[in-house]
Amino acid sequence: MSSHEDLIRMRHMLDHAREAVSLIQGKTRPDLDTSRLLQLALVRLIEIVGEAASRISKKAQVQHPQIPWAQIVGMRNRLIHGYDFVDFDILWQTVTKELPEIITELERVVPPKEA
Numbered sequence: 001m002s003s004h005e006d007l008i009r010m011r012h013m014l015d016h017a018r019e020a021v022s023l024i025q026g027k028t029r030p031d032l033d034t035s036r037l038l039q040l041a042l043v044r045l046i047e048i049v050g051e052a053a054s055r056i057s058k059k060a061q062v063q064h065p066q067i068p069w070a071q072i073v074g075m076r077n078r079l080i081h082g083y084d085f086v087d088f089d090i091l092w093q094t095v096t097k098e099l100p101e102i103i104t105e106l107e108r109v110v111p112p113k114e115a
Contacts, residue, residue, distance in 0.1 A: 021099050049102075050079070066105050071098075
């Protein structure tokens with residue numbers, strides 16, 4: 001895989017992570033329990049972040065060890081394969097605590113979008 005393709009995948013990760021974080025702005029943890037639409041949206045966005053991460057070359061992963069590649073892909077796998085039980089406490093923790101940190105790291109790597 002080329003470095004250009006890695007950057008495209010990292011852009012996908014960044015864009016979808018940002019979208020997940022923006023969806024919870026002004027919301028609380030109990031909102032997640034009562035909004036099926038929010039549940040489905042967050043799960044799907046995190047699945048996409050994880051799928052994109054799984055397609056990043058090993059070389060790029062080694063170049064950016066500050067990004068928790070295995071954990072991101074692992075979360076995707078848990079959501080896909082454990083579709084019949086999603087722990088919304090873990091989902092909330094991921095979106096409120098972990099995704100903002102991942103976004104910060106990806107912003108250091110991915111060039112800003114051209115206007």
